[in-house]
Amino acid sequence: MSYELIGITVLWIFLYGYLIVASIDFGAGFFSYYSRITKKKHALHHIIQRYLSPVWEVTNVFLVFFFVGIIGFFPDTAYYYGTALLIPGSISIILLALRGSYYAFATYGAKDSHLYSLLYGATGLLIPASLTTVLTISEGGYLAVDNGNVTLLYGELFTSPYSWGVVFLAVFSVLFISAAFLTYYAAKAKDQQALEVVRKYALSWAFPTITMAFIVFFLLGERNELHFSNMMDLWWMFALSLASFAASVWLIWKRQNYGLAFIFVMVQFFTAFFAYGASHLPYLLYPYLTIYDGFTNESMAIALIAAFIGGLLMLIPSLYLLMRLFLFDAEYLEGRK
Amino acid sequence: MFGIENDPVLLSRLLTALTLGFHVIFATIGVGVPLMIAIAEWMGIKRNDPHYTLMARRWARGFVVTVAVGVVTGTAIGLQLSLLWPNFMQAAGHTIGLPLFMEIFAFFFEAIFLGIYLYTWDRFKSKMRHFLLIIPVVIGASASAFFITTANAFMNFPQGFDMANGVIANVSPLEAMFNPATPTKVSHVIITCYLTAAFILGTIAAIHLLKGSKHEYHKKALKLTMVSGAVFAIATAVIGDLSGKYLHEYQPEKLAAAEWHFETETHAPLILGGVLTEDNEVKYALEIPYALSILAGGLPDSEVVGLNEFPEDELPPLWVHYAFDMMVFIGMYLAFVSTLFAVMSWKKNWNPYNKPLLIMVAAGGPLSMVAIEAGWIFAEVGRQPWLINGIMRVEEGATTSDHVGLMLALFIVLYTILGVTCAVVLRRMFKQNPVEHELEKRGIEQPKRVSNE
Numbered sequence: 001m002s003y004e005l006i007g008i009t010v011l012w013i014f015l016y017g018y019l020i021v022a023s024i025d026f027g028a029g030f031f032s033y034y035s036r037i038t039k040k041k042h043a044l045h046h047i048i049q050r051y052l053s054p055v056w057e058v059t060n061v062f063l064v065f066f067f068v069g070i071i072g073f074f075p076d077t078a079y080y081y082g083t084a085l086l087i088p089g090s091i092s093i094i095l096l097a098l099r100g101s102y103y104a105f106a107t108y109g110a111k112d113s114h115l116y117s118l119l120y121g122a123t124g125l126l127i128p129a130s131l132t133t134v135l136t137i138s139e140g141g142y143l144a145v146d147n148g149n150v151t152l153l154y155g156e157l158f159t160s161p162y163s164w165g166v167v168f169l170a171v172f173s174v175l176f177i178s179a180a181f182l183t184y185y186a187a188k189a190k191d192q193q194a195l196e197v198v199r200k201y202a203l204s205w206a207f208p209t210i211t212m213a214f215i216v217f218f219l220l221g222e223r224n225e226l227h228f229s230n231m232m233d234l235w236w237m238f239a240l241s242l243a244s245f246a247a248s249v250w251l252i253w254k255r256q257n258y259g260l261a262f263i264f265v266m267v268q269f270f271t272a273f274f275a276y277g278a279s280h281l282p283y284l285l286y287p288y289l290t291i292y293d294g295f296t297n298e299s300m301a302i303a304l305i306a307a308f309i310g311g312l313l314m315l316i317p318s319l320y321l322l323m324r325l326f327l328f329d330a331e332y333l334e335g336r337k
Numbered sequence: 338m339f340g341i342e343n344d345p346v347l348l349s350r351l352l353t354a355l356t357l358g359f360h361v362i363f364a365t366i367g368v369g370v371p372l373m374i375a376i377a378e379w380m381g382i383k384r385n386d387p388h389y390t391l392m393a394r395r396w397a398r399g400f401v402v403t404v405a406v407g408v409v410t411g412t413a414i415g416l417q418l419s420l421l422w423p424n425f426m427q428a429a430g431h432t433i434g435l436p437l438f439m440e441i442f443a444f445f446f447e448a449i450f451l452g453i454y455l456y457t458w459d460r461f462k463s464k465m466r467h468f469l470l471i472i473p474v475v476i477g478a479s480a481s482a483f484f485i486t487t488a489n490a491f492m493n494f495p496q497g498f499d500m501a502n503g504v505i506a507n508v509s510p511l512e513a514m515f516n517p518a519t520p521t522k523v524s525h526v527i528i529t530c531y532l533t534a535a536f537i538l539g540t541i542a543a544i545h546l547l548k549g550s551k552h553e554y555h556k557k558a559l560k561l562t563m564v565s566g567a568v569f570a571i572a573t574a575v576i577g578d579l580s581g582k583y584l585h586e587y588q589p590e591k592l593a594a595a596e597w598h599f600e601t602e603t604h605a606p607l608i609l610g611g612v613l614t615e616d617n618e619v620k621y622a623l624e625i626p627y628a629l630s631i632l633a634g635g636l637p638d639s640e641v642v643g644l645n646e647f648p649e650d651e652l653p654p655l656w657v658h659y660a661f662d663m664m665v666f667i668g669m670y671l672a673f674v675s676t677l678f679a680v681m682s683w684k685k686n687w688n689p690y691n692k693p694l695l696i697m698v699a700a701g702g703p704l705s706m707v708a709i710e711a712g713w714i715f716a717e718v719g720r721q722p723w724l725i726n727g728i729m730r731v732e733e734g735a736t737t738s739d740h741v742g743l744m745l746a747l748f749i750v751l752y753t754i755l756g757v758t759c760a761v762v763l764r765r766m767f768k769q770n771p772v773e774h775e776l777e778k779r780g781i782e783q784p785k786r787v788s789n790e
């Protein structure tokens with residue numbers, strides 16, 4: 001495998017990690033707000049707090065890892081995306097900042113307010129919508145480059161069906177992933193009342209998610225034929241994704257093995273996300289930038305990969321400890337610790 | 338207004354300075370406070386004194402709130418560097434991608450253990466087990482400061498690559514990271530984080546005592562913070578002196594600008610305060626003979642390069658002199674106050690908890706934060722007009738987007754909201770749950786009865 005491929009694979013794995021852990025967090029914020037206004041608060045509030053409080057900071061690092069890593073491996077992305085994304089990027093920063101700090105203020109400052117809860121719920125949907133613009137733009141046709149000046153074509157971005165399709169897909173997926181995880185978590189915590197609520201959420205968001213996935217798939221065909229035909233070559237990965245989706249919904253429907261159901265959800269997104277990513281290659285940005293011409297020098301690449309391996313050796317045991325204490329410790333889950 | 342609406346370079350500089358200036362408040366607390374928590378928890382175990390353990394616990398509780406703001410503003414600056422300085426990051430990615438990347442691992446490590454630490458106070462049977470969990474937090478926080486500061490050191494003394502026709506070649510990431518600016522810069526930054534954290538916590542204790550509390554808890558907190566503060570303050574002055582020697586050797590124009598030193602000469606005096614006239618004459622300043630030569634080279638007859646040796650358009654703005662003076666003055670002040678306190682509490686019969694000294698300690702926390710800001714402004718503005726010293730000028734690194742002004746306005750609003758809410762939340766947290774109250778609740782102390790009962 002070439003350094004370029006190793007680099008992009010590492011980054012994509014972290015982005016996938018962010019997709020899962022952040023979706024859980026974003027969706028939880030929305031559900032917690034929704035259950036508040038529909039007066040089901042007591043049922044959900046507890047499990048959401050128990051899970052999120054120790055891990056929210058870790059979630060954020062996944063994202064930081066991706067955008068710092070991409071500058072390290074592919075410095076030219078800073079030039080193209082950095083110049084074009086000033087406004088959407090800044091909006092994402094502001095939303096992330098409000099979300100993170102207000103979560104901490106509400107949780108540790110121990111004041112429960114309607115405003116905090118609204119902020120937490122609303123940003124949970126707006127952040128995925130704003131972050132996915134980057135993926136949309138990468139398909140090409142949304143940027144103008146003339147003699148060294150990169151500008152984003154806002155008119156094109158806001159009127160294209162594809163970009164709206166991606167936004168809706170992102171939001172629905174967030175809600176589905178989150179509800180599937182919370183179903184598992186509530187079952188582990190033996191919290192029947194919460195389980196009933198989140199299980200219903202999981203089932204009701206499953207259908208919109210998969211429908212939107214099909215719609216976006218075909219909209220992409222109109223937007224970027226090259227990418228679309230590469231995706232068709234990887235049809236078996238998308239088929240695997242669809243099968244995993246069906247398996248997870250079936251398990252949740254039958255009230256069986258929620259843990260396995262969530263693993264199927266993870267497989268569903270893993271296969272789709274990697275099939276999307278693999279077929280996107282070699283382009284980082286159609287048609288301007290590929291992983292080969294935007295790559296860093298060789299010694300930096302080796303240093304980064306070495307640092308990455310060293311870092312992983314340190315992180316995996318630590319993450320394992322975190323999960324053991326807060327995710328798989330029955331007494332903690334049931335609120336006895 | 339001000340005619341700066343459409344100057345993306347100036348606006349980008351302002352926005353960068355705003356974000357970093359705001360971030361560094363929380364970053365400094367983030368690097369320094371874990372060490373203070375660790376010291377307090379350790380004392381609690383060694384002396385078997387629940388006051389210290391409670392201290393660690395209460396500090397940690399306040400700390401999470403500031404960390405949250407540190408994390409979100411850090412995320413902001415991380416993204417903003419690419420958004421505002423795309424050309425700089427393109428070049429920097431080739432050379433200092435490594436420390437930036439490693440900084441994130443350090444955060445990762447810290448974030449994981451911080452999460453565990455906060456939620457496991459009463460989960461382990463052995464207190465030592467819980468103490469061990471703060472160690473990775475201290476290491477992670479200091480390591481992140483280490484890595485990010487090496488990136489900044491590179492901007493001051495770039496090395497580890499060749500420049501051929503505007504293309505970067507033959508990169509050696511480790512050489513870029515460990516450049517001549519690294520040792521002094523990294524150690525000065527980390528030690529001042531510790532110093533500032535000690536003084537901020539000392540300020541809180543001093544204010545409680547000034548307000549009339551006589552509780553042993555606050556006295557212990559004050560003593561702990563001031564004794565560690567004295568150690569950090571002296572180390573800061575020593576390393577600050579070494580930083581001056583670094584500048585003398587590698588960035589003489591920065592030192593000369595800080596000292597309004599125009600003619601190259603030996604036996605140069607150190608200038609404190611003062612004003613500069615139209616034709617570069619220093620007035621109303623306090624001059625300490627030979628002191629600049631000693632700061633720069635260690636001996637009175639060291640030759641110090643003056644500003645006249647440099648092309649006019651490569652000089653930093655001369656007002657950095659005031660930032661430098663402010664930092665050095667505050668450094669001396671902090672060293673004086675904390676040493677005085679340490680001596681007074683070491684001597685029997687002397688009362689370190691007297692009102693004037695308490696007031697001086699109470700001023701120390703805010704002043705140390707001012708020194709951090711002043712130090713960074715001096716270091717960064719003193720590098721002007723270079724973004725990467727001698728390689729890339731600020732104009733070459735900036736974005737060309739027309740919307741920076743709008744973003745600047747948005748971020749001013751954002752930081753105002755975050756800063757105010759953070760302060761309000763912290764106040765409320767500790768007001769609602771004062772120490773006396775918590776000591777009783779945890780059964781460490783009996784509720785106070787009316788005395789003649």
Ligand code: HDD
Nearest residue numbers: 522526529574577578580581664665668708709712713716
């Ligand atoms: C509590 C904060 C604080 C205090 C009391 C001091 N400093 Fe400082 N100083 C900093 C906080 C700081 C800093 C914020 O950490 C800086 C900014 C950039 C850097 O590398 O460190 C800095 C930079 C800095 C530089 C520039 C380094 C460079 O640009 O590479 C010099 C020469 C000194 N300091 C010297 C001193 C001296 C002689 C002090 C006397 C006691 C002193 N500092 C106290």
Ligand code: HEM
Nearest residue numbers: 350353354357358361485488489713714717718723724731
């Ligand atoms: C956290 C502490 C820091 C503070 C408070 C700080 C402060 C500042 C200030 C005041 C400026 C504006 C200078 C001017 O325009 O005249 C500036 C510029 C800048 N700083 Fe720093 N800085 C810090 C650390 C860093 C680090 C660690 C990096 C790099 C990794 C960095 C990168 C930059 C860049 C790219 C600019 C814009 C270019 C320039 O004006 O030179 N800064 N910073």
Ligand code: HEM
Nearest residue numbers: 060061064364367368404407408411412414415444482485
């Ligand atoms: C250009 C300069 C800087 C960049 C790009 C940067 C980047 C970041 C990022 C991305 C985070 C959030 C990490 C997370 O998600 O957990 C962060 C937080 C933080 N940064 Fe900065 N930073 C800069 C300057 C500094 C400096 C100069 C220091 C220290 C002296 C510092 C220390 C910290 C600390 C302690 C935190 C809190 C992290 C935590 O406690 O988890 N940063 N920074």
